[in-house]
Amino acid sequence: MRLPLWEDTLGGYKSMISASEFRNGVTFDMDGKVMQVIEFQHVKPGKGAAFVRVKMKNVISGAVTETSFNPTAKFPTAYVERKKMEYSYNDGELYYFMDPETYELEPIDKNSLGDAFRFVKENDVCVVMSYKGNVFGVEPPRFVDLVVTHTEPGFAGNTATNVTKPATVETGAEVKVPLFINEGDKINIDTTTGEYLGRSKA
Numbered sequence: 639m640r641l642p643l644w645e646d647t648l649g650g651y652k653s654m655i656s657a658s659e660f661r662n663g664v665t666f667d668m669d670g671k672v673m674q675v676i677e678f679q680h681v682k683p684g685k686g687a688a689f690v691r692v693k694m695k696n697v698i699s700g701a702v703t704e705t706s707f708n709p710t711a712k713f714p715t716a717y718v719e720r721k722k723m724e725y726s727y728n729d730g731e732l733y734y735f736m737d738p739e740t741y742e743l744e745p746i747d748k749n750s751l752g753d754a755f756r757f758v759k760e761n762d763v764c765v766v767m768s769y770k771g772n773v774f775g776v777e778p779p780r781f782v783d784l785v786v787t788h789t790e791p792g793f794a795g796n797t798a799t800n801v802t803k804p805a806t807v808e809t810g811a812e813v814k815v816p817l818f819i820n821e822g823d824k825i826n827i828d829t830t831t832g833e834y835l836g837r838s839k840a
Contacts, residue, residue, distance in 0.1 A: 653714075653715050654712045654713065654714055654715070655712065655713055655714075655715045656709065656710055656711065656712050656713075657690040657692070657707035657708065657709050657710070657711045657712075657713075658680070658690060658709035658710070660675050660678045660690060660692060660707075661675065661678070662675055662676065662677065662678065663675060664715075665697065665715065665716040665718045665769075666713040666714065666715055666716055667713060667714040667715070667716045668713055671696055671698070672696070672697045672698060672716040672718070672769050672774075673694040673695065673696060673697070673716075674694060674695050674697050674718075675692060675693075675694050676693045676694060676695055676702065677692070677693040678690060678691065678692045678693070679691045679692075680709070681706075687708070688709055689706045689707060689708060689709065690706065690707045690708075690709055691704070691705075691706050692704065692705060692706070692707060697716075697718070697767075697769060697774045697775065698769070698772065698774050700774075716769060717769075718767055718768070718769050719767070719768045719769070720765050720766075720767055720777075721737075721765065721766050721768070722738065722763050722764070722765055722766075723735035723736060723737055723738065723744065723763070723764060723765075723766045724736045724738060724761060724762070724763050724764075725758055725759075725760060725761065725762050725763075725764055726743060726760065726761075727760060728748075731747060731748045731749075732745040732746070732747065732748070733745070733746050733747075733748060733751060733755075733776075734746075735764065735766055735776075738763075744766070744773075746766065746773050746776060747773075750773055750774060750775060750776060751776050752775060752776060752777075752778075753832075754777075754778050754829040754830060754832075755776060755778055756809060756810065756811035757778060757782050757784065757807070757809055757811050757827055757829045757832070758778045758779075758782070758809065758829075759782075759784070759808060759809050762778065762779060762782070763779065764776050764777060764778050764779070765777040778829045779829065780828065780829060780830060781826060781827070781828060781829070781835070782826070782827050782829055783824050783825070783826055783827075783838040784807035784808050784809060784811075784824065784825060784827060785807065785808045785822065785823070785824050785825075786805045786806070786807055786815070786819060786820065786821050786822065786823045786824075786825060787806050787807060787808050787821065788805065788806040788821060789803060789804065789805035789806065789815065789819060789820065789821055790803055791820065792817055792818045792819055792820040801816065801817055802814040802815060802816060802817070802834075803815060803816075803817055803819075805819060805825075807825070807827070811832075813825075813827060813832060813833070813834050814833075814834060815834045816834070819834075819837075823837060824837070824838040825837055825838060826838050826839075
């Protein structure tokens with residue numbers, strides 16, 4: 639008996655993926671919903687069958703759930719389009735991104751941007767993720783260099799990095815920085831964690 643082939647959005651066929659092959663970031667179709675693996679753990683209890691514990695996110699609604707799968711359970715992979723686009727400007731709840739190939743502007747709802755977008759400034763290139771033409775997420779650059787626009791005065795002689803103070807950067811986001819950082823300094827930030835990494839070399 640032949641297994642049915644799952645037609646994908648490109649007119650070809652979706653491949654199948656088993657729970658034992660799950661990795662962070664993998665997207666798959668479960669009961670008609672597109673899920674993305676956030677965390678996974680292979681569990682082999684002393685008694686009973688092995689299973690895969692998975693924390694996953696519905697890429698359309700953003701809802702996060704945890705469940706366990708039999709390692710042999712199979713699901714159709716979900717084709718998610720990832721396209722580099724340049725952030726141009728925002729108008730209320732809509733944020734406009736330019737397609738570098740067509741120069742067309744695409745409006746994206748604020749709710750699809752995610753928390754890390756607070757570190758993105760105009761003209762930054764992001765990865766816009768969509769499924770069947772519906773945008774569900776925007777991935778900012780992993781590392782950004784931003785100017786500190788407000789913070790308490792620093793102390794030139796204090797080079798300790800384990801003592802921090804709040805600082806506001808040019809996008810309006812707030813980060814924790816060492817005491818010696820001053821207004822006007824350009825700093826490097828990891829957008830996935832929101833952490834200060836050091837003074838920018840550029």
